Amino acid sequence: MIAESPTVSDRLAQARHELTAREVAVALALAGALGFALLVMQEPLAHDALHNFRHSAGITCH
Amino acid sequence: MIRSYVERGLLAGSAGGLAFGLFVALVGNPLVGYVEELGHAAGEGQHSGAAASEAAHHAGEGLLPGAVTSAVSVGGGVFWGLLLGAVFFGVVYYFLEPAIPGEGATKRYVLAGAGFVTVSGAPWLVLPPQPAGVEATLPTETRILWYGGMLLAGAAVCLLAGLVYRRLSLRGARRPVATVAALAPLALLAIPVVAAPAAGATGEVPAEMALAYRGFVVFGQATLWFVLASVHVWLGVPTGRLAGEAGHGIERAADSAE
Numbered sequence: 001m002i003a004e005s006p007t008v009s010d011r012l013a014q015a016r017h018e019l020t021a022r023e024v025a026v027a028l029a030l031a032g033a034l035g036f037a038l039l040v041m042q043e044p045l046a047h048d049a050l051h052n053f054r055h056s057a058g059i060t061c062h
Numbered sequence: 063m064i065r066s067y068v069e070r071g072l073l074a075g076s077a078g079g080l081a082f083g084l085f086v087a088l089v090g091n092p093l094v095g096y097v098e099e100l101g102h103a104a105g106e107g108q109h110s111g112a113a114a115s116e117a118a119h120h121a122g123e124g125l126l127p128g129a130v131t132s133a134v135s136v137g138g139g140v141f142w143g144l145l146l147g148a149v150f151f152g153v154v155y156y157f158l159e160p161a162i163p164g165e166g167a168t169k170r171y172v173l174a175g176a177g178f179v180t181v182s183g184a185p186w187l188v189l190p191p192q193p194a195g196v197e198a199t200l201p202t203e204t205r206i207l208w209y210g211g212m213l214l215a216g217a218a219v220c221l222l223a224g225l226v227y228r229r230l231s232l233r234g235a236r237r238p239v240a241t242v243a244a245l246a247p248l249a250l251l252a253i254p255v256v257a258a259p260a261a262g263a264t265g266e267v268p269a270e271m272a273l274a275y276r277g278f279v280v281f282g283q284a285t286l287w288f289v290l291a292s293v294h295v296w297l298g299v300p301t302g303r304l305a306g307e308a309g310h311g312i313e314r315a316a317d318s319a320e
Contacts, residue, residue: 011157015064027068027153034145038138040206049131051194053138056090057082058182058191058279060198060205060261 068152070297075147078290079140085282086139091132098194100267150177151294163227167295174291176220182283184216184251185209188258193275196265215254222247
């Protein structure tokens with residue numbers, strides 16, 4: 001049931017209805033892993049390879 | 063319905079990512095390399111402590127040929143756009159669409175502005191972008207903590223700004239008044255900035271170059287957000303919303319058919 005003008009809590013309720021816990025977990029894990037690799041990973045090989053990207057994007061945890 | 067939102071966020075993200083990847087390939091890679099050379103050349107002349115720590119910092123360098131580093135950095139740029147698109151124009155836009163000020167295209171540009179402040183603007187207030195070849199004086203862990211903290215602070219301030227705008231417009235304030243008042247919470251970012259340790263840097267990159275470099279970084283991120291929002295606008299309104307009940311039913315059927 002969608003109201004004429006939905007609210008944020010409508011959206012929350014609807015997402016809870018449509019998504020399974022596993023889907024949410026997978027999405028969070030994917031986004032988290034990607035964010036971690038791009039932003040803060042200090043492992044020398046990854047750090048070195050992403051060096052130009054991090055400087056170009058102004059990511060300073062590096 | 064959230065699936066179609068995330069899908070569209072990913073589409074906008076791939077467009078933004080390709081644009082930013084291109085930016086890294088054409089400008090980022092050569093510029094970072096050049097500035098780094100500048101820093102190294104000056105550092106070697108001095109044999110200062112800074113140069114030594116810089117050498118230690120880049121101990122990993124040379125593990126990979128330049129072509130690989132450049133390619134991975136371009137890929138990083140593409141994934142960066144994809145991540146921002148999926149998170150902000152997929153998930154965040156789905157949940158906050160009813161609350162974001164404006165209508166249609168304006169909503170997306172407001173979200174892009176908030177995303178820029180959250181991901182880049184607020185952290186840069188404490189840790190401004192440093193050119194390659196200079197060494198930050200703060201230890202890495204401290205910088206990561208401040209980066210994460212300022213990211214959260216940026217998000218909180220943007221949410222607060224949205225809330226202020228909503229309250230005022232519900233009370234009948236005119237749009238310019240509500241807009242100006244909504245910008246006021248951004249000033250709250252001054253509190254953590256004052257509390258933060260000074261992020262100094264040691265290195266031999268000329269001041270003009272450092273300034274130009276900052277301009278390049280800010281321009282790159284601002285452009286990325288602009289492309290994300292514009293492509294998202296271009297993609298149109300999700301079917302489930304325009305068609306209302308009927309469209310929603312169709313979408314349900316499509317979702318369950320997947």
